[in-house]
Amino acid sequence: MVAGAAAGVGMAAVQDRTAGEVMDDGHIYADVKGRLMAADADGFRDTHVEVYDDNLLLSGAVPDEQHHQAALMIAHTYPTIHNVYDELVIGERTTIGNAIGDEFIITQIRTRLFASPHVRAVNINLEVFHGNVYLMGTARTDEELRTAAEIASTVGGVRRVVSFMQVVQVREPNYYAARVTTPPPAPQPQYAGETPPPPPANLTGN
Numbered sequence: 001m002v003a004g005a006a007a008g009v010g011m012a013a014v015q016d017r018t019a020g021e022v023m024d025d026g027h028i029y030a031d032v033k034g035r036l037m038a039a040d041a042d043g044f045r046d047t048h049v050e051v052y053d054d055n056l057l058l059s060g061a062v063p064d065e066q067h068h069q070a071a072l073m074i075a076h077t078y079p080t081i082h083n084v085y086d087e088l089v090i091g092e093r094t095t096i097g098n099a100i101g102d103e104f105i106i107t108q109i110r111t112r113l114f115a116s117p118h119v120r121a122v123n124i125n126l127e128v129f130h131g132n133v134y135l136m137g138t139a140r141t142d143e144e145l146r147t148a149a150e151i152a153s154t155v156g157g158v159r160r161v162v163s164f165m166q167v168v169q170v171r172e173p174n175y176y177a178a179r180v181t182t183p184p185p186a187p188q189p190q191y192a193g194e195t196p197p198p199p200p201a202n203l204t205g206n
Contacts (some may be wrong), residue, residue, distance in 0.1 A: 016123050016138055016168060017053070025051040028078055032056070035074050043067050046094045048127050052136040054080055057164060059087040060129045061094070085164055092130060101157055102128040108155045109133065118147045124165065126152075131159035138168040 029051040036044040044067065048060040056075050062068045068088055075084045094102075105128050113121035124137040133152045139145035145165050152161045 016120070016140075021053065024080070025053070028056065028081065032074060032078075036071060039070060039074075040067065044071065046092070046129075047071060047088065048129060050125055050127050050134070050136045051081075052125055053138065053166070055083045055085065055136065055164065055166075056081050057085045057087065057127065057134060057136055059127050059132070059134050061089050061092040063093075064090060087132070087134060087162065089129075094130070098130055101131065105131065105133065105155055105157050109152045112151045112155070113148065116147065116151060119144055119151065124148055131157050133158055133161045135161065135163040135165050137165050139165050140167070140169065142167055 029049055032049050032051070036047055036049070043063050046061040047058065047067075050057040050059070056078070058071055058075055062071060068090060071088060072084065072086060075081070106126055109126060109128075110121070113119050113124060120140065123139070124135055127134040127136070133155075135148060135152060139148060145163065145167055148165065149161050149163045152158065
């Protein structure tokens, strides 16, 4: 508990979030992953979970539709989660080559985001699966949001970029403790690189 609290405070000191917000997201992430692994560790081994500002992203793969529905059911059980984004695919298991390629993409994108003076990279979380890049987090302006997606799309091996980032205004200097939030509408995923796939018919959302 002490280590978790310290980590939350440390993250909040550089992100546009409070320690409580960071820790709440971390607790939900750990609980979702734990429940998935308890249900079927092998079946959910390629299932990725990301939680940011009470928005939950499921990406990666599951072996069949039964696992797909089970993952969605678990994700929807948390009353504090505003939106569940379903980017799961069925049947695409990860090979060593896929894993190495995805790690390379993550490293390249992070390096370019942190090098850019136009993006506050500490507010952006990344998930990559088989060259598909998912951005979670916040931006201070629409331009910053677009720039982050553009940077990610220029890395070799990226098939498409899907951004679930939100624009959130903050006050200086204590922005991480006094964020000005006007609850935005649920952000729609922004795709780059190909025509977005149609939403699955069985996804109900929140």
